[in-house]
Structures are given as C-alpha cells and as structure tokens.
Amino acid sequence: MYKLDENKIEIKDLDLFYGENQALKKVDMLIKKNKVTALIGPSGCGKSTFLRTLNRMNDLIENVKIEGKIEVDGEDIYQTEDVIDLRTKVGMVFQKPNLFPMSIYDNVAYGPRVHGIRDKKKLDKIVEESLKGAAIWDEVKDRLKSSALGLSGGQQQRICIARAIAMKPEVILMDEPTSALDPISTAKVENLIEDLKKDYTIVIVTHNMQQAARVSDETAFFLNGELIEYDDTNVMFNSPKDKRTQDYITGRFG
Helix, strand or coil, X not given: CCCHHHEEEEEEEEEEEECCEEEEEEEEEEEECCCEEEEECCCCCCHHHHHXXXXXXXHHCCCEXXXXXXXXXXXXXXXXXXXXXXXXXXXXXXXXXXXXXXXXXXHHHHHHHHCCCCCHHHHHHHHHHHHXXXXXXXHHXXXXXXXXXXXXXXXXXXXXXXXXXXXXXXXXXXXXXXXXCCHHHHHHHHHHHHHHCCCCEEEEECCCHHHHHHXXXXXXXXXXXXXXXXXXXXHHHHCCXXXXXXXHHCCCCC
C-alpha cells in the first residue's frame, strides 16, 4: 500500500452513469504526486470519462450521476461548491489544441486575467514563465502579439499546456494530447511531460501503447468501465497480472 503522503488523488468506489448506462464501475485508485499516470484501454472503455471526473468536467453533461468519492489532497471534490477553484488546481489539456482566436500572449494571460491579475509586469512574468515551462518560449518570444492560430499544431498544443501552467495548477490532465500531432511534435510534447512532472502530477489518456510505456510511471488499464489493472508501468508492460491486460498491450484486441 502506498503511503498517503505520496498520493495526490484518491478515488474510492467511483460509479458514473449517463442516464441508465453505467460508464464507470467501482473504480478504486491512488494517483501519486509528481508522477505521470497513463490511462489506457480500447475506445469507449471509460478512460476519458474517468479523466473528466477528476476536475468535474462531466458536470457539464446532462443526466450524469456520480457516486463514490474523489479526494484531491484529502478533500472530496464532489462535496466542494467551488468548481472554478478545483479547475484552477486541476488543469486540463484536450485532444485538439483549443486556442482562443487571439494573440499568443493573450491566450496564456487569459486565465490569470480572469482571476483578477491586471498588472502588466505580473502578466509578462506569468506569460514568460509559462511559455518557458511549456518549452516553447524560444520559438514564440518574438511574436507574442501574433495570432496563436498561426502556429503549427504541435506549437498550438504546447501553448495550451502553457495556458494550463499559467493558472499554477497542481495536477494537469491530458486527454490524448498528441493524437492530432506529427511524430516530431509528439516527441516534443512527450519530452515536455517528462520535465513537467517535477512540478506537477500528470494524468494522461493515450491510445498509443508505446507512448504510455515511454512517458508514464504508472499505467491503469480500463475495460468496459472497469479498472482491470493498475501498476508500475514497467510491471504492466512486462509482466501484467491479468490476461486481458496482456491481450490488450500485445495488440490481440482494442
């Protein structure tokens, strides 16, 4: 059993229903601080649904019912009223870059401004630190006033990561962040994930087995809404305990 102080997020008996359809079934999981946890499994297995429970994004969908408990730093996130605070603490990067039609600078400064930071020096510092944190400062520092939509897909995704970092989160959720990217951009984002875990706890959904093996410390395998197996990534890929995990990882299904 892990020591509690190693854990950032604790999930107990989590069930999620879309209307009558049960999408997650009795999920129990401990997500460690400053580690990368990969969620793998075939399409429709519940991994993205599970990811979205961690910052209550599923609250936005009609007829969703959630039972069980999710605690971040010991606080039950479904008992708190302040979802905005939660989503500041638990940031998210989506599958496709979802930048605003505004400058690179304004995209990164958007969240801090919404939270009341108006001082230009402070904003300049946040923008620079966030872009450096997302390993894209050198590529964009001379064009901060240019439209972010003029960047390549890989650059846009790193701006999205910078935008998440600007909010000073503790956890970053990533939903297939490289699935729309070319191999070179994918490698840059993967290297970035490795660097980011020094400061953040990262949970990533990926359909790419090689990516899960490369970037994660722990891997969780979902199937039909159930958490089948969850272990150190090396153990999961080299000696999984469940035959279904073995079959999925070796490409027999999914």
